[in-house]
Amino acid sequence: MDSANSVYDPGQVEAKWQARWRERRTNEPDLDHTPRPFYNLMMFPYPSAEGLHVGNLFAFTGGDVFGRFKRLQGWNVFEPIGFDAFGIHSENFALKMGIHPAELIPRNIANFTRQLTRMGGMFAWEHVLSTTDPAYYKWTQWIFVQLFKRGLAYKKKGLVNWCPTDKTVLANEQVIAGACERCGSLVEQRVLEQWYFRITEYAARLLANLDDKSKMDWSETTAVAQRNWIGRSEGAEVRFAVAENPDVTIAVYTTRPDTLFGATFMVLAPEHPLVIALTAPDQRVAVDAYRAAAAAQDLVSRKVGDKEKTGVPLGAAAINPATGQPIPIWIADYVLMEYGTGAIMAVPAHDERDFAFATRFGLPIRRVVAGPGEAADTPVTDPFVDVDQGRMVNSGDFDGMVPLEAKRAITRWLELAGTGHGTTQYRLYDWCISRQRYWGPPIPIVYCESCGAVPVPEDQLPVLLPPLEDIRPDDSGISPLARDEQWYYVDCPECGKRARRETDVSDTFLDSAWYFLRYPSTDIDEHPFDAERTRRWLPVSSYIGGNEHAVLHLLYSRFVTMALHDAGFLAFEEPFRQFRAHGLIVKDGTKMSKSRGNVVVPDEYINRWGADTFRTYLMFLGPFQEGGDFRDAGISGPRRFLDKIWDLVSAATPGNVPAGVVTKWHQTKQRVTAELELLHYNTAIAALMELVNTVRDADCTDRAVVSELVQMTAPFAPHFAEECWERLGHSESVFDSHWPSFDAALTVESAVTVAVQVNGKTRGTVTVDRDATEAVVRAAAEADEAVRRHLASKTIRKVVYVPQRLVNFVVSD
């Protein structure tokens, strides 16, 4: 293989450099001393039995290209990887296979490790972690304890989402359109006692930081998704007195206090605590029946919109504080107990749902906003909802105002009258973290009859997951952990009396909400994250991952970081300085997934073409941040590109660079640098291909040009570049060289081609000196034959001249 003319053999080259990187610890930065730390993070995978598919590889390659680029620019890049191996996904698969997850997961991790190594990722394997490792989940439990101590973890009995297939509770975020995100089963409502994290307390800060560019520079699509999820809305809480008993008031939340005069009835959620007391005797039977039906209903039919409205009157009334008139009180399942106050003032004239309800049950409709072309007495056929348009009507002193103005005025009036106040609501719910399953970190709490719920002391962590044989969940709502009596009973850490353990495990999303804090400190046992390492490496410099985690993982990670910041453990409150969402690789028009049966396994492609060609191909097939359709049709293109560079390396000699090549060379360096910074990998590769074409057309074999071509190709084809670099006579890794710099003066071409238009239509081009004057360009343009034809017998009215771009003759007959 020392012949200069040898053929590029990816299998051999890749094996050689993977071994050498490991031996020389090429990808292991010195975490304690590096002067220019750059923390390059990508979302760690869940180690499934099927292994990595092309979609996963696309994401990891994109992250790796960025890390390698940064390293060539002189940063000390730390690019860790790990495994998110706890959770229902792993457990269900293990149950299906009849293999214990503790046995199955290490096998899968071994396979993932093989694949991730093979793709040539610049991973710092000495810092690999798995969330299932007691040395890791000890600290997951520690975080729970810290939140508990600060009152941010609490237990409450409440309505929860119960998945009848997975037999566990789900967070609201894990329920998609009323079905389990994982298995698709319809989710039921159950009343259970669960652990929650008080993320709602952070809603305002989580929202505000999204706009603080000094703390976080994120893809706008991701920020938008988080804003929507947090769901801030401004409105007012209004207290309505009950007509039959004015001492009792019912609070409602509305975003439209301006429409107060139009509230013609009130609706309570069926679960509202005042329902029983307010129900008139003759309505008792109907109300009880409705409440029972609502409770039995699954959340899908309860929550999915567009179904016909149902409800029953309580036989009671409330006084509208604006009009002083009594309005009937109803219960209906379209009002949700979890949001606002669980009660609404219904304004059928200006709300779609209230309108549908009023129409169905013949309730009064009172217009209080007249839209364009409407008057105070125009019948309501379609609720008018715009707050920027229209005028208030039938609203006493507020008539004539624009709704937006009336909003403020009526809120002020409510405050003066003492019947309400302006308030802010969030859609975000507290994070339910209890899971009645086996495969997760046990929640570190002990229940003692004398001391209550006691957190397990730090020096007794981790609470090890007992090696149960039968891990199957059941319908009881109690975790399988309760079956291990030896584990279940424990002495109270405070008084020493016999007590029992919490048997729920925590949500997998807690495991992944802090893993980036652990990576730099995996070799340190005393702390979850070493203070000095954390100071040097965090917050994360660049995080690249899928947008499917925009509201789950990314929001939880922000919350945990913020809580640890407030507890004094971290100096920063936002964990990811920069986040970029990559696109999705689809196959035949749909997302690649096992259930759809369209998963493409990368191994066979790597066998045939080599990892470097495959990486380059994946990055070339479309814009990284948009993804694309996977088809293997074009893979030979990137391979030919590498072959051509290989030949150039074999032929490289010191020599002169032709003038035309010099310009292209420097332009390419400028372009590729800018494109990589923006993750525009496909156009960066196109630019490199153009340079190769130019160099070959000019028969240029100059060593300097070829060397820099190799350096710029290195992020995409790392093993290939290392081999070329060695063949060019270097003994150090190409990644310890430098990123090519360009000379701006040399990117400028001396001659420019200017388009010549007549009435905006291009009729020809002229090539002129770069600094040619307008007169010279115009003369050259007019000399062009085709242009002359179009100017003949016309009058030139105007000439538009854009230097170095075009000259346009505006003519008429």
Add this chain to the structure above:
RNA sequence: GCGAACGUGGCGGAAUUGGUAUACGCGCAGGACUUAGGAUCCUGUGGGGCAACCCGUCCGGGUUCGAGUCCCGGCGUUCGCACCA
């Protein structure tokens, strides 16, 4: 229904502030070298026309000397969220 993104050759996709539409790659056609080539190299490749030229970025309008790009109105695709008051 609400929100976001998008619509360019046979295909994947390029196109600073509006300024030569189709870069780069695949595919295809012709040629060279070859016993052979699914290897490599060269040439061509948006549609129509012998040509001058005409038509072309989902459709219809508009602004402009000039629109893939900006504005208005449609149609279509994809992805989120879905009775949140």
